[in-house]
Amino acid sequence: MIPVRGYEGRQVAVLGLGRSGLSAARALREGGAIPVVWDDNAAARDKAEGEGFEVRDLSRDGAFEDVASLIVSPGIPHLYPNPNAVIALAWDAGVPVDNDIGLFFASLGQNEWNSYDTVPRVVAITGSNGKSTTSALLHHVLSESGRSSQLAGNIGRGVLDIDPPEDGGVVVLELSSYQTDLARSLTPDVAILTNMSPDHLDRHGGFGGYFAAKRRLFAEGGPDRAVIGVDEKEGRYLANQLSVSAEDDRVIRISSGQKLTGPGWQVFVRKGFLAEWRKGRQVGSIDLRDIAGLPGAHNHQNACAAYAAARALGLGPRQIEAAFKTFAGLPHRSQVIAEADGVRYVNDSKATNVDSACKALQAFNNIRWICGGLMKEGGLDDLKAGLPHVTKAYVIGREAAQFALMIDGVEAEICTDMKTAVAKAKADAQSGDVVLLAPAAASFDQYDNFEKRGEDFAACVLAELGQG
Known part of the structure; x- marks a missing residue:
């Protein structure tokens, strides 16, 4: 568990008691906060009460007196199509609203990191499609290469349920637009945008709002490396905004189906072959055609994203290729x-x-x-x-x-x-x-x-x- 810091002895409200909500309540309590929780579902409230949490109807008058923050589960709308009534009450009371992702980034660094030879890293992956496969593939590559890795977020464990990362460990997070839109702290070391296509438009007030939610991971997160799918105009726009020059290799552009050129850092697939180019020359390649766990162009795009992130973390092309060949894929995805x-x-x-x-x-x-x-x-x-x-x-x-x-x-x-x-x-x-x-x-x-x-x-x- 990652204990939540900064709320010692203070009340923090938690709205929604599914996986992320209960996890947040436990981590808040572990860090010394006093969680007060609510869910419209009586069974969820009973479960939380059974764990010793104070259940409080957050929709009643005065519910936010002496509350330091409201933590909201991702399925609860906070702006569009209409804000949840409890969230609106928190706004009126001047209570900051956050989610478990924001708590995670604000609480991750521990004192013991000062003695580590290699500070742990966080890779955060978002996009319309391919997030889960990219996350699982990168986690597999890291594990197969002997790196300590944990998979969390929308896949694997809740972000606050993971173990504190070890010396040199990597946390791989899959993040939805619901999560990136609300988190008050977003500070990944490597951030990935797989692609963009219309989805969840009612929740974000249209495609522009949806893209803005994804963009927060990069614009506010300030990652050391940004891996950006540039097969859509939104990705090209974002890559351009994050770069200070054509040679800026803090941005790694990826594509499935088009050759990328220029003096920067690119990873792309054409006709089943993945190629990595840097400073105008090819420095790595993988034949993806016979890798059973990565069929089709969409999985080749996922492979580009995972490959680029693994390279940004210091792995070699042959290590990555060997791990790709043992990746079994995910249920319900090809x-x-x-x-x-x-x-x-x-x-x-x-x-x-x-x-x-x-x-x-x-x-x-x-x-x-x-x-x-x-x-x-x-x-x-x-x-x-x-x-x-x-x-x-x-x-x-x-x-x-x-x-x-x-x-x-x-x-x-x-x-x-x-x-x-x-x-x-x-x-x-x-x-x-x-x-x-x-x-x-x-x-x-x-x-x-x-x-x-x-x-x-x-x-x-x-x-x-x-x-x-």
Whole structure:
């Protein structure tokens, strides 16, 4: 645990008692603060009370008297589409609002660091897609190379639940826009922006607000090294703002699909080959084509980001390449569930938006595509680049009929539920086909989360193949 510093003997309110909220309350108490907690869910309140925390209805009058700060869980809106009522009360009372990420960065450095030979480092990873894979891949590379590494944030453990880092240790954090938007302290040593595409627009008041939330990690964080995906204009803008000259190698530009030139530091992939260029010459390369855990251009972009961060931390190209070859990938992200009669069954349930689904489609050919769910803003127009890879679509979800009408130029069958979609795709599939779940939509119309949707797909596949 990382004890929270700076609130000794003072009351700190915690709103939301999921994983991050309870973790924050424990870390505050460990650091000498007096947490007072609240959640609308009675079971969550009972659990916190069972751990000895004072439960206080933060929506009542006077709830913020003598409270030093309010710590908010990431799922609670603080500005758009409307601020949570408790947060608005904190504003009115002049109480600063923060989250567990802000507490983590403000409390990380410990006195024992003065005796370390190598000060611990923090790598923070954000972006629209690929955050989890990039984070897990970098953690894997570091661990395989003998570096002490911990994985936390949106993946792995809560940020305040990790152990204090060892001498030379690295903390790899996956951070969402919800987290970067609110954290009052953001001071990573290396920060990564994988890419940008529209997502969570209601929560940020539009795409500009969404980008601004991501940009805070760099503009306010002041990392020693910034790894920036420049395949979109937002990334190019950010890389330009952070650089003081073309030679400035504090910014590492990355790309999947285009050659990057210039005297600075670049890492890019073309035709399956990763290349690192620095000061106008190539200094490293990796053939990614046969690395099973990193299929497709979207995973090659993730590989660029992890490679660049690992190089910024002092690892050599051959160390990184060896670790890439043993990376198994993550569940629900281009995860091969089974192969039978020449047909592969691939679970990419994490493809919850159009951009990530399009990249999944572009990674395979002859696709029997299972898609649909709770559609996000913006429609399906940006899927066009991936649709030539699709043989037929099998549409699930409560909006299946509407979703099917929006898929131009592809035969679509309305299946509604996963079991029916898998059965029909299996019946139609021929050797060389890929049955791919890449929904291009949220899961909440039928499932609690994308993980449950992916698990259902896997269970249906194995049952159809007689392996369940």
